[in-house]
Amino acid sequence: MKTIDLFDKTGAAEKLREAPLAERMRPQTLAEFVGQEHILGPGKLLRRLIEADEVTSLIFWGPPGSGKTTLARIIANATKAHFIFFSAILSGIKEIREVIKEAEDERRYQGKKTILFVDEIHRFNKTQQDAFLPHVEKGTFTIIGATTENPSFEVIAPLLSRCKVLVLYPLKDEEVEKVLTAALHDEARGLGKLRLEVEPGALKFMAEQAEGDARIALNTLETAARLTKNRLIDLDTTREAVQKKPLLYDKGGEEHYNVISAFIKSMRGSDPDGALYWLARMLESGEDPLFILRRMVILASEDVGNADPRGLQMAVAALQAFQLVGLPEGRIILAQAVTYLATAPKSNASYLGIDEALAEVRKSGALPVPLHIRNAPTRLMKELGYGKDYRYAHAYKEGYVTQEYLPDELQGRKFYRPPGHGYEKQIKERMAWLRGAKPEESTTETEKDAKNKE
Numbered sequence: 431m432k433t434i435d436l437f438d439k440t441g442a443a444e445k446l447r448e449a450p451l452a453e454r455m456r457p458q459t460l461a462e463f464v465g466q467e468h469i470l471g472p473g474k475l476l477r478r479l480i481e482a483d484e485v486t487s488l489i490f491w492g493p494p495g496s497g498k499t500t501l502a503r504i505i506a507n508a509t510k511a512h513f514i515f516f517s518a519i520l521s522g523i524k525e526i527r528e529v530i531k532e533a534e535d536e537r538r539y540q541g542k543k544t545i546l547f548v549d550e551i552h553r554f555n556k557t558q559q560d561a562f563l564p565h566v567e568k569g570t571f572t573i574i575g576a577t578t579e580n581p582s583f584e585v586i587a588p589l590l591s592r593c594k595v596l597v598l599y600p601l602k603d604e605e606v607e608k609v610l611t612a613a614l615h616d617e618a619r620g621l622g623k624l625r626l627e628v629e630p631g632a633l634k635f636m637a638e639q640a641e642g643d644a645r646i647a648l649n650t651l652e653t654a655a656r657l658t659k660n661r662l663i664d665l666d667t668t669r670e671a672v673q674k675k676p677l678l679y680d681k682g683g684e685e686h687y688n689v690i691s692a693f694i695k696s697m698r699g700s701d702p703d704g705a706l707y708w709l710a711r712m713l714e715s716g717e718d719p720l721f722i723l724r725r726m727v728i729l730a731s732e733d734v735g736n737a738d739p740r741g742l743q744m745a746v747a748a749l750q751a752f753q754l755v756g757l758p759e760g761r762i763i764l765a766q767a768v769t770y771l772a773t774a775p776k777s778n779a780s781y782l783g784i785d786e787a788l789a790e791v792r793k794s795g796a797l798p799v800p801l802h803i804r805n806a807p808t809r810l811m812k813e814l815g816y817g818k819d820y821r822y823a824h825a826y827k828e829g830y831v832t833q834e835y836l837p838d839e840l841q842g843r844k845f846y847r848p849p850g851h852g853y854e855k856q857i858k859e860r861m862a863w864l865r866g867a868k869p870e871e872s873t874t875e876t877e878k879d880a881k882n883k884e
Contacts, residue, residue: 450648450649450652451613451620451621451648451649451651451652452644452645452648452649452652454619454620455609455612455613455616455619455620455648456500456503457497457500457504458503458504458507459504459507459508460477460480460481460504460508463497463500463501463504464601464605464608464609464612464644465496465497465599465601465602465605465644466496466497466501466598466599468599469596469598475594475596476488476501476596480504480505480508480509481508483508483509483510483511485505485509485511485545485572485574486572486594487566487572487573487574487592487593487594488573488574488575488593488594488595488596489551489574489575489576489577489581489585489590489593489594489595489596490502490574490575490576490577490596490598491577491578491579491580491581491595491596491597491598492578492597492598492599492600493578493598493599493600493642493643494578494643494645495600495601495640495642495643495644495645495646495647496598496599496600496601496642496643496644497598497601497644498549498576498577498598499547499549499576501598502515502547502549502574502576505545505547505574506545506547509545510542511542511543511544511545511572512532512533512536512540512542512543512544512545513544513545513547514529514532514533514544514545514546514547514571515547515549516529516546516547516548516549517548517549517550518548518549518550518551518552518553518554518558519549519550519553522558523557523558523561526558526561526562527561529546529571530561530565530570530571532544533546533565533570533571534570537570543569543571543572544570544571544572545571545572545573545574546571546572546573546574547574547575547576548562548573548574548575548576549576550576550577550578551575551576551577551581551584551585552577552578552579552581552584552585556586559585559586559589560586560588560589562589563586563588563589563592566589566592566593567592573589573593575593581595599642600641600642600643601642601643601644602642603634603637603638603642604637605644606636606637606640606642606643606644606647607633607634607636607637609644609647609648610633610636610637610647610648610651611633613648613651614626614628614633614651621651621652621655624655624661625661626655626658626661626662626663627661627662627663628662628663629662629663629664629665629668631665632654632663632664632665632667632668633651635665635668635669635672636650636651636654636668636671636672639672650668650671650672651663651671653671654667654668654670654671657670657671686717689708689711689712689715689717690708690712690722690725692704692708693705693708693709693712693722693725694725694729696708696772697726697729697733697768697771697772698729698733698776700772700773700774700776701772702768702769702772702773705768705769705771705772706765706768706769709722709764709765709768713757713761713764719752719757719760719764720749720752720753722764723745723748723749723752723764723767724749726745726748726749726767726768726771727742727745727746727749729745729771730742730744730745730746730771731780731781732778732781733771733776733777733778733781734771734774734775734776734777735776735777735778735779735780735781735854736777736779736780736848736852736853736854736857737774737775737776737777737849737851737852737853737854738774738775738852738853739853740774741770741771741774744766744767744770744771745767745771747767748763748764748766748767751763752764774852775851775852775853775854776852777848777849777851777852777854779846779847779848779849779854780846782847783845783846783847784845786845787845790840790843790845794839794840797837797838797839797840798837798838799837800834800835800836800837800838801814801815801816801817801818802817802818802819802820802833803817803820803833803835804816804817805817820833821833830864848861
């Protein structure tokens with residue numbers, strides 16, 4: 431494993447000229463760095479650690495183009511420590527052992543501490559991450575990991591507990607525009623020698639289209655500079671340079687869960703506009719529509735419930751209809767079901783009811799079924815009292831008779847408590863009436879017939 435050679439001066443000028451604009455403009459000092467003021471502003475944590483050369487084990491968590499690798503390189507410039515750049519994509523256990531030996535040698539023979547920067551640390555499996563742990567604990571090296579994925583899911587707990595997680599956010603549009611302006615005028619590393627002019631609004635458009643990713647913005651600027659024929663970067667040239675940027679949406683990662691969460695919460699919160707927006711985000715990003723529809727079926731019962739029983743019918747019908755039609759027309763079916771569920775009255779009483787009942791079952795176990803509601807298919811069972819005094823509901827007016835159906839230990843317990851809006855208002859009123867009704871004697875032969883059948 432070789433140490434980082436980013437600062438090797440041999441042929442550095444030539445390499446810099448050949449590098450893409452985004453690489454050439456990569457900040458080398460904190461003064462050049464743009465954004466992340468919550469950790470790099472005056473007196474903030476990371477700035478203090480870098481300036482004092484007391485960097486502890488860190489994990490930078492943020493989207494592409496937010497400055498994770500750049501910050502590692504700035505630390506490499508500023509720190510007095512031995513610095514090793516390590517790619518989780520290209521390395522395995524063998525390379526990890528080499529890094530450990532190199533760090534031990536630096537401490538033993540040079541008296542220098544080592545900072546190990548692990549790019550895309552989430553790519554390491556549990557065994558590979560475990561290999562780092564004892565050496566982080568012993569102080570063989572200080573680890574700095576960079577990840578676009580939620581470290582809570584991707585980094586093992588023991589290693590995570592020994593690192594400070596610093597969240598990096600997408601750059602603001604004005605910050606991206608500042609980066610572009612610097613590149614446009616920098617004669618040493620940027621495009622300053624080209625003496626380009628930029629039409630008002632062009633840089634702003636580039637910044638907006640980059641969605642917080644400085645690397646994408648700089649790549650767009652570089653492309654626009656190559657496309658222009660008269661040294662003027664106008665909006666038409668900019669639009670041509672931008673093309674269409676794929677939306678940030680990893681179907682197996684953090685953003686996948688963020689967007690589907692926003693979608694569900696918008697429908698639960700009765701906001702059809704928000705729900706349609708997040709639906710569009712998922713469709714445009716290539717999400718499986720059947721996954722979306724399955725989540726809608728769940729929501730129809732979990733969040734709409736009996737406040738509007740037609741919600742479940744709508745969700746299931748949409749699922750079946752989409753399977754018949756597919757995209758692109760299927761987006762219309764999705765939109766209809768989404769707007770219906772979003773605007774429907776909401777109740778989670780059924781959801782809460784089953785969870786409360788499950789909790790009771792786990793707590794109290796298999797309580798005996800009351801004798802009067804047990805089936806009695808044999809003479810012995812009848813002699814033992816199975817089914818005795820059971821009241822057949824259809825033999826009474828309104829098809830109802832007061833009777834206990836819960837085990838003796840749970841009599842009077844309520845699991846389903848409708849809140850009293852939407853269709854559940856009627857359900858609540860009927861339940862109140864039923865619970866207040868007095869038992870009446872059967873006036874038909876139905877109950878006797880039923881008992882004879884049993």
